[in-house]
Amino acid sequence: MTAAFSSISEFKSVLANAPSFNEQAFNDATQRNGQLTKPPAALGRLEDIAIWYASWRGDATPKIEHPQVIIFAGNHGVTARGVSAFPADVTAQMVMNFQHGGAAINQLANTFGAKLDVHALDLDNPTQDFTKGPAMSTDECLAALQTGWDAVDPETDLLVTGEMGIGNTTSAAAIACALFGGAPETWVGKGTGVDEAGLALKSQVVGEALLVNPDRDPLTVLGALGGRELVAMAGAIAHARVLSIPVILDGFICTAAAACLERAVAGALDHCVAGHQSDEQAHIKLLTALNKKPLLALDMRLGEGSGAALAIGIVKAAVACHSGMATFAQAGVSEG
16 A cells, blocks of 8 residues: 655645545434434433544444554664663564464454554664654654554554554653643653652653754654654554544553644544543543543553553444434334
8 A cells, every 4th residue: 555645744734634524424423313212312422422433434323343453563762761661672572472362452352353453663673762863764754654554454444553662651751741841740650660760760861852852843743752653653543534434542652642643733633532541640631632531541551552442342332322223213112
């Protein structure tokens, strides 16, 4: 598959010109929701989710039959600063675990009938230490966007993107801080489980990264402070928008990558819902900035797309109720 962009500016143009939701499907789904055999708003947010989903699929009575989970893996040069409790070698080891079906995300994808794809992005060539300059060159950023773009199956009808990359909570914190401001310590968290000294070091590293990478253009921020897996997630989410595929965002790292799209083009994440609020302390702050209310809050902080994959069940249930329930007329039930 060939991407519709060959430069960062062309990528932004593609994103800016991507289709919006189908207004007729939205209206029809809203009308149908009002006729179903239940009191008004009795299914709460499930009703909103179903109508949102229907509007992006262009079908007032949709079904979810082909969900896809894509895991992108990348290594970060900044891990040399000691920002993670685990060595960088764990990234490749976990990729093998994904490929052999042994990770949490494998079980969750299987539970909800999702196809799982894993893409390792040049693990033997970590990004540059972004406290010394940009993590990636423009060409490297474009290559990762292309990988994410190409990873989306056009037959997919619900997408989850996840990641694996030791050091990537530091990268996500740097992106969030660059995009939304504030002190670095308000964006860093424990990640893989660092102690208080580790938190202080992460704050210091984020501060250094922002000083040496002063450009705040959102897509420049993505390449300068992100990792290949974050950039690939952004590419996949953007392609899903072009294909009108609804997306469930995962935790802090995924949301930070996605935030670059929203800050670059307002409304770029309208086809996305937040799958969960992770236990990474700044995630809720990031979701609030993006006006995304999470579907779940289970104190998860694993990554891998796990929280979003769990939320596939919520979206599937919402759509099943909406499309499968009888109307009052069909059931012969009085509307009162």
